[in-house]
Amino acid sequence: xxxxxxxxxxxxxxxxxxxxxxxxxxxxxxxxxxxxxxxxxxxxxxxxxxxxxxxxxxxxxxxxxxxxxxxxxxxxxxxxxxxxxxxxxxxxxxxxxxxxxxxxxxxxxxxxxxxxxxxxxxxxxxxxxxxxxxxxxxxxxxxxxxxxxxxxxxxxxxxxxxxxxxxxxxxxxxxxxxxxxxxxxxxxxxxxxxxxxxxxxxxxxxxxxxxxxxxxxxxxxxxxxxxxxxxxxxxxxxxxxxxxxxxxxxxxxxxxxxxxxxxxxxxxxxxxxxxxxxxxxxxxxxxxxxxxxxxxxxxxxxxxxxxxxxxxxxxxxxxxxxxxxxxxxxxxxxxxxxxxxxxxxxxxxxxxxxxxxxxxxxxxxxxxxxxxxxxxxxxxxxxxxxxxxxxxxxxxxxx
Amino acid sequence: xxxxxxxxxxxxxxxxxxxxxxxxxxxxxxxxxxxxxxxxxxxxxxxxxxxxxxxxxxxxxxxxxxxxxxxxxxxxxxxxxxxxxxxxxxxxxxxxxxxxxxxxxxxxxxxxxxxxxxxxxxxxxxxxxxxxxxxxxxxxxxxxxxxxxxxxxxxxxxxxxxxxxxxxxxxxxxxxxxxxxxxxxxxxxxxxxxxxxxxxxxxxxxxxxxxxxxxxxxxxxxxxxxxxxxxxxxxxxxxxxxxxxxxxxxxxxxxxxxxxxxxxxxxxxxxxxxxxxxxxxxxxxxxxxxxxxxxxxxxxxxxxxxxxxxxxxxxxxxxxxxxxxxxxxxxxxxxxxxxxxxxxxxxxxxxxxxxxxxxxxxxxxxxxxxxxxxxxxxxxxxxxxxxxxxxxxxxxxxxxxxxxxxxxxxxxxxxxxxxxxxxxxxxxxxxxxxxxxxxxxxxxx
Numbered sequence: 008x009x010x011x012x013x014x015x016x017x018x019x020x021x022x023x024x025x026x027x028x029x030x031x032x033x034x035x036x037x038x039x040x041x042x043x044x045x046x047x048x049x050x051x052x053x054x055x056x057x058x059x060x061x062x063x064x065x066x067x068x069x070x071x072x073x074x075x076x077x078x079x080x081x082x083x084x085x086x087x088x089x090x091x092x093x094x095x096x097x098x099x100x101x102x103x104x105x106x107x108x109x110x111x112x113x114x115x116x117x118x119x120x121x122x123x124x125x126x127x128x129x130x131x132x133x134x135x136x137x138x139x140x141x142x143x144x145x146x147x148x149x150x151x152x153x154x155x156x157x158x159x160x161x162x163x164x165x166x167x168x169x170x171x172x173x174x175x176x177x178x179x180x181x182x183x184x185x186x187x188x189x190x191x192x193x194x195x196x197x198x199x200x201x202x203x204x205x206x207x208x209x210x211x212x213x214x215x216x217x218x219x220x221x222x223x224x225x226x227x228x229x230x231x232x233x234x235x236x237x238x239x240x241x242x243x244x245x246x247x248x249x250x251x252x253x254x255x256x257x258x259x260x261x262x263x264x265x266x267x268x269x270x271x272x273x274x275x276x277x278x279x280x281x282x283x284x285x286x287x288x289x290x291x292x293x294x295x296x297x298x299x300x301x302x303x304x305x306x307x308x309x310x311x312x313x314x315x316x317x318x319x320x321x322x323x324x325x326x327x328x329x330x331x332x333x334x335x336x337x338x339x340x341x342x343x344x345x346x347x348x349x350x351x352x353x354x355x356x357x358x359x360x361x362x363x364x365x366x367x368x369x370x371x372x373x374x375x376x377x378x379x380x381x382x383x384x385x386x387x388x389x390x391x392x393x394x395x396x397x398x399x400x401x402x403x404x405x406x
Numbered sequence: 407x408x409x410x411x412x413x414x415x416x417x418x419x420x421x422x423x424x425x426x427x428x429x430x431x432x433x434x435x436x437x438x439x440x441x442x443x444x445x446x447x448x449x450x451x452x453x454x455x456x457x458x459x460x461x462x463x464x465x466x467x468x469x470x471x472x473x474x475x476x477x478x479x480x481x482x483x484x485x486x487x488x489x490x491x492x493x494x495x496x497x498x499x500x501x502x503x504x505x506x507x508x509x510x511x512x513x514x515x516x517x518x519x520x521x522x523x524x525x526x527x528x529x530x531x532x533x534x535x536x537x538x539x540x541x542x543x544x545x546x547x548x549x550x551x552x553x554x555x556x557x558x559x560x561x562x563x564x565x566x567x568x569x570x571x572x573x574x575x576x577x578x579x580x581x582x583x584x585x586x587x588x589x590x591x592x593x594x595x596x597x598x599x600x601x602x603x604x605x606x607x608x609x610x611x612x613x614x615x616x617x618x619x620x621x622x623x624x625x626x627x628x629x630x631x632x633x634x635x636x637x638x639x640x641x642x643x644x645x646x647x648x649x650x651x652x653x654x655x656x657x658x659x660x661x662x663x664x665x666x667x668x669x670x671x672x673x674x675x676x677x678x679x680x681x682x683x684x685x686x687x688x689x690x691x692x693x694x695x696x697x698x699x700x701x702x703x704x705x706x707x708x709x710x711x712x713x714x715x716x717x718x719x720x721x722x723x724x725x726x727x728x729x730x731x732x733x734x735x736x737x738x739x740x741x742x743x744x745x746x747x748x749x750x751x752x753x754x755x756x757x758x759x760x761x762x763x764x765x766x767x768x769x770x771x772x773x774x775x776x777x778x779x780x781x782x783x784x785x786x787x788x789x790x791x792x793x794x795x796x797x798x799x800x801x802x803x804x805x806x807x808x809x810x811x812x813x814x815x816x817x818x819x820x821x822x823x824x825x826x827x828x829x830x831x832x833x834x835x836x837x838x839x840x841x842x843x844x845x846x847x848x849x850x851x
Binding site: 015018019069072073075076077220224227228230231236237239240241243244245246247248249250251252254255256257291368 | 408409411412415416419423426430433434435436437438439440441442443444445446447450662665666669672673724727728731
């Protein structure tokens with residue numbers, strides 16, 4: 008009974024939450040920051056979870072595995088179907104490369120800082136490299152949804168630079184997701200195993216192969232004469248199938264479905280038929296994942312606040328300098344202020360999805376303290392992000 | 407053709423995944439996730455094939471369940487099938503909500519005499535017809551041959567009672583699939599839903615009488631019937647309260663209604679079971695809140711006593727398809743082909759007798775109530791389907807009559823399986839023949 012009630016509670020919170028979060032409603036003072044991005048659901052999940060009142064027990068989370076597969080797959084596919092390379096290349100030169108480069112710059116910066124900081128937490132060697140890669144991937148993500156909402160909400164003039172910032176935010180998760188997906192394949196190699204590169208390549212090919220196969224299955228389905236309800240049924244079915252299979256083999260459902268989405272976006276003219284369907288589930292799925300991430304979160308010791316702050320600051324520096332470099336190289340001459348990187352601090356959806364993916368696989372090298380560090384840093388980003396974005400918008404408007 | 411290629415691809419993919427060595431598949435919990443995904447897609451493709459052949463899609467879902475289930479391709483382990491049946495709890499209550507919402511007082515009142523005649527004659531003809539058949543042909547039914555006279559009568563009564571039960575879920579699913587509306591389908595639905603309650607009451611009487619007749623120590627228990635009455639009233643009142651709550655939500659909140667109704671169905675089932683357990687445990691009385699009755703009453707209340715009926719039905723229809731696909735595919739998956747094989751001859755004869763009685767009831771009720779001739783001729787075809795409640799009753803027989811209950815239960819499950827495969831086809835044929843397919847007006851919610 009507790010499992011049922013727990014599941015129902017999570018889903019109900021998410022449904023009710025959609026009415027409050029992302030609604031553009033005004034809340035008093037700093038509450039606005041929380042309700043704008045849905046971060047409060049992470050904290051609600053934490054309170055409901057084993058760490059506080061234990062209403063959402065580990066059995067409840069286990070009962071939600073079909074949903075986790077669906078949710079992660081959905082987010083991956085949703086992200087992937089926007090990667091129509093022909094369309095992306097139509098944007099002015101430098102847009103795509105600047106998006107990728109700022110993300111890679113942030114990744115590298117966080118990787119280096121983490122790699123040299125982790126030994127202080129007695130994490131060295133292989134584990135230190137793996138954790139640094141994970142933190143780098145998570146840190147390189149920016150929340151396109153909350154940045155877009157802040158831009159829409161603000162009363163400042165919308166310059167071309169703002170739209171460029173949105174573009175960068177929407178493409179910026181791509182390198183992090185790819186690195187994350189590849190890393191999950193690498194984690195299938197359990198040392199000491201002879202022929203490590205072979206095993207790794209085998210799983211990487213399996214991930215890509217599954218993604219392409221599911222992508223083509225969706226393309227086939229889109230060619231059938233179906234109504235909206237039937238298309239929704241097939242989409243749910245395929246995402247459950249692909250998300251479940253990826254989880255079954257301990258691959259990343261995010262990565263596999265990203266590949267599927269990219270396949271659909273580039274090989275199917277009718278990919279727009281999926282847009283409405285995918286958007287339909289985005290917000291409730293995101294909110295459910297937030298509650299689940301909160302419930303799976305084991306806060307551990309207070310000491311994690313320090314690394315979380317270091318992670319957050321390195322992210323801010325990474326984003327800032329990544330964009331500064333962009334402004335001086337790829338976007339030279341474009342209407343783009345060098346401080347725009349500060350507008351990309353909100354982290355949100357994809358970063359949390361990566362954390363949930365790691366939480367359910369329960370890797371031995373990944374202690375709850377590390378995951379706590381990443382979650383606290385996300386919360387810090389969600390608190391600071393909107394204000395920083397508004398500051399950038401104000402500066403843009405004044406110029 | 408495209409559908410066939412798609413089906414071959416996903417079946418091959420599933421086969422490939424399931425043949426992966428155990429050490430490669432490191433996260434077996436996810437089997438449920440991709441199992442649901444695979445079944446949803448594959449069963450619906452079967453449904454599309456069946457619809458091309460002018461057969462009901464739900465028959466396609468069931469055949470898909472049989473093919474991918476343990477008796478043919480064996481894609482799902484018993485543990486996974488058992489976990490997947492969680493969908494049944496949700497689906498049965500959800501379908502009951504839908505059934506309640508489809509029942510409109512105005513339409514039922516307009517066809518009151520047809521509905522009442524059909525209910526009366528279906529009970530009388532099928533019950534007495536099946537009883538007579540069992541008693542007369544006793545020597546041809548393997549396990550009845552050796553029973554005493556009184557035992558034979560009890561067996562005959564039980565077969566008669568289970569034969570009365572039908573399947574509202576199949577009727578609702580086909581009406582939705584075909585967007586059927588009209589006097590014939592409304593009457594069939596009304597009768598089918600009403601019979602679901604009546605059969606439970608008749609079963610309670612027959613079992614009580616049977617137990618009293620077979621065991622001299624056991625007396626006929628009047629308190630049992632009083633208890634049933636209280637449970638029915640409590641269930642109906644709960645349904646009214648839930649209905650009022652849902653209509654308030656529709657009026658004030660409006661958001662995410664289809665998903666909310668799915669959650670509600672899930673909740674009605676589990677909370678009513680939970681409350682029943684608590685009352686039984688702490689008050690030491692046998693109490694059972696009936697989730698299907700709660701859900702039907704809730705749907706009926708919203709449709710007939712609030713203004714939110716059309717929006718409610720529209721939301722149900724929008725979220726129903728995946729639930730129907732999984733529910734009927736699961737129904738196919740649990741059909742025991744061994745039982746079906748063993749009982750094929752006697753089962754087929756019982757199906758034939760039951761079908762003939764239904765047809766006779768339809769013709770007679772049609773004449774007595776002044777229904778159009780064509781309707782009277784086809785009523786019988788609308789009353790073949792059997793599922794949920796019938797299986798529940800058969801299982802109850804196995805539990806209550808240990809000496810021969812198992813064989814009788816197995817025989818009746820085989821009969822129900824036959825009827826569940828044939829029934830949807832005959833019902834779709836009849837509504838097609840009367841031109842009621844596609845005549846439902848679309849309600850914008």
